Amino acid sequence: MEKFRNTVTRTGTRSVKWDLRESIFQNKDVLPMWVADMDFPSTDAVKDAIVERAQHNIYGYTITDQPVKGAIQQWVKKRHQWDIDEKWLLFSPGVVTSLHMAVQALSNENDHILIQTPVYPPFYGAVEKHGRKIVKNSLQLKDGRYEIDFEDFEQKVTDDQVTLFILCSPHNPLGRVWTEDELHKMADLCLKHNVTIISDEIHGDLTYPEHTHIPMASFSDEIREQVITCMAPSKTFNLAGLQASYLIVPNEKKRKSIEKQFSSQGLGMLNTFGIVAMEAAYLHGEEWLDQLIQVLDENKKYVQEKIHEHTDQIKVLDAEGTYLLWLDCRQMGLSSSELKQFFVSNAKVGLNDGLSFGREGDGFMRMNIACPNEIVVEGVNRIIQALNG
Ligand SMILES: Cc1ncc(COP(=O)(O)O)c(C=O)c1O
The missing domain is CATH 3.40.640.10 (Type I PLP-dependent aspartate aminotransferase-like (Major domain))
Known part of the structure; x- marks a missing residue:
């Protein structure tokens, strides 16, 4: 499971999630937990097959x-x-x-x-x-x-x-x-x-x-x-x-x-x-996927438990699938623009605005938890501190 624990730097790899923080959030310091890709390396089988193919160079x-x-x-x-x-x-x-x-x-x-x-x-x-x-x-x-x-x-x-x-x-x-x-x-x-x-x-x-x-x-x-x-x-x-x-x-x-x-x-x-x-x-890749799902499940439970423990202003809905968590932030009592502002400027966490999924998403945010646990911990801490601080 070690391969899912280490944080690999993605900044500078033309990553939409990491390298577009400034243009998307107007804040290059946000911890990006938005666009739906993962901060984990894929299974080695993929790398080996690509390297082998690249050796041919045609x-x-x-x-x-x-x-x-x-x-x-x-x-x-x-x-x-x-x-x-x-x-x-x-x-x-x-x-x-x-x-x-x-x-x-x-x-x-x-x-x-x-x-x-x-x-x-x-x-x-x-x-x-x-x-x-x-x-x-x-x-x-x-x-x-x-x-x-x-x-x-x-x-x-x-x-x-x-x-x-x-x-x-x-x-x-x-x-x-x-x-x-x-x-x-x-x-x-x-x-x-x-x-x-x-x-x-x-x-x-x-x-x-x-x-x-x-x-x-x-x-x-x-x-x-x-x-x-x-x-x-x-x-x-x-x-x-x-x-x-x-x-x-x-x-x-x-x-x-x-x-x-x-x-x-x-x-x-x-x-x-x-x-x-x-x-x-x-x-x-089957074994890798089974391990990934365990890691995502741990991340999901961590976010749910920590948020539940520290605040009743955000409710984390239970995802049955996907590595995307839907956060019900309506108890925060903020307008859509204030809510976005809170996450970007106060918490410094880059999430997807619920409203971008349709008007029913107003008051909600989407969080991507497909990242090593230390990023999840950091993201949750930032949110709790901003709420309580
Ligand atoms: C439901 C759904 N469909 C399609 C896509 C994107 O698919 P693709 O990158 O293959 O166009 C996403 C990505 O987040 C998605 O969530």
């Missing part, structure tokens, strides 16, 4: 061949008990790119698209930048846990203008790992009303011990025809800068449309190192 156009497809197939089967056919796979530099492509391929201008808010900000862009309209199914906070308002969900998917639903599973920023029952209900309603589901499962490998991620498309042959699943090793193994992800699209017609969309934007190939890293991580 970086021509590279194919996503059978071995990498096989690595994905065995990973999805082993970690998520879902048997996928290699021919269902499409590749994409990133999941956000996949959302944009799928929306354009599978809906028309002015169509309505359902999202569950508050949610990862690019969901809004993937809809609105293409002249589609957002329809919201706001998630409801009840006794410290977010739930789906199914009555509202059903009403929204019944509307003929709603053609697509973009699901965030597990959910960023709320950390919910949707249960079998919740997923089944959503899938059945979408099937009944012929709404196609784009399921963003980028955080699917990152669930805490008591929770299990279920790929939406794995329920039945009928449901899988309705679902576009977006997955990647990037959150799981800290490979976001390598830009390699994939879509699983069992329905041939939908797959062809998405493929055509990618090709019409000139997006036909992945980065050589991205392919190599994805294959190595999926083939050899």
Whole structure:
């Protein structure tokens, strides 16, 4: 576990999280616990595979061949008990790119698209930048846990203008790992009303011990025809800068449309190192991932306990998955701009502003705990001192 304990300097490595502190927070001294990547080195298997590939020193156009497809197939089967056919796979530099492509391929201008808010900000862009309209199914906070308002969900998917639903599973920023029952209900309603589901499962490998991620498309042959699943090793193994992800699209017609969309934007190939890293991580990274989850679980519990012990002005919601904690700061009684100001100027901790995930996020902040424990301790201390000082 030592590899998850040491703090590795990232400043000066062109890191968005560390090197953009001044421009994002106007304060270069904030402890960055915002953008969703990790301060941990990836599994050595990734480094070894990249170094070996780099020794060749020729970086021509590279194919996503059978071995990498096989690595994905065995990973999805082993970690998520879902048997996928290699021919269902499409590749994409990133999941956000996949959302944009799928929306354009599978809906028309002015169509309505359902999202569950508050949610990862690019969901809004993937809809609105293409002249589609957002329809919201706001998630409801009840006794410290977010739930789906199914009555509202059903009403929204019944509307003929709603053609697509973009699901965030597990959910960023709320950390919910949707249960079998919740997923089944959503899938059945979408099937009944012929709404196609784009399921963003980028955080699917990152669930805490008591929770299990279920790929939406794995329920039945009928449901899988309705679902576009977006997955990647990037959150799981800290490979976001390598830009390699994939879509699983069992329905041939939908797959062809998405493929055509990618090709019409000139997006036909992945980065050589991205392919190599994805294959190595999926083939050899399982033990590393199991250790990572233990470390994240310890960090999560530490933040929850310390904050609970020292203040009742902030409540840390229990994340069931993801390394992102959703902090309910409404008891602090601050306006949105005062809240942001408090974290940046008083506490000197760089978090994501809850409002950036939608208006339901007002009064909340998102904290990234994918860092060595000493950074988590420092971040929590800074917040407690600023609150009490
Ligand atoms: C739900 C969700 N989807 C997509 C992404 C980004 O994916 P990519 O870097 O592959 O575009 C993130 C990153 O935080 C995310 O949380």
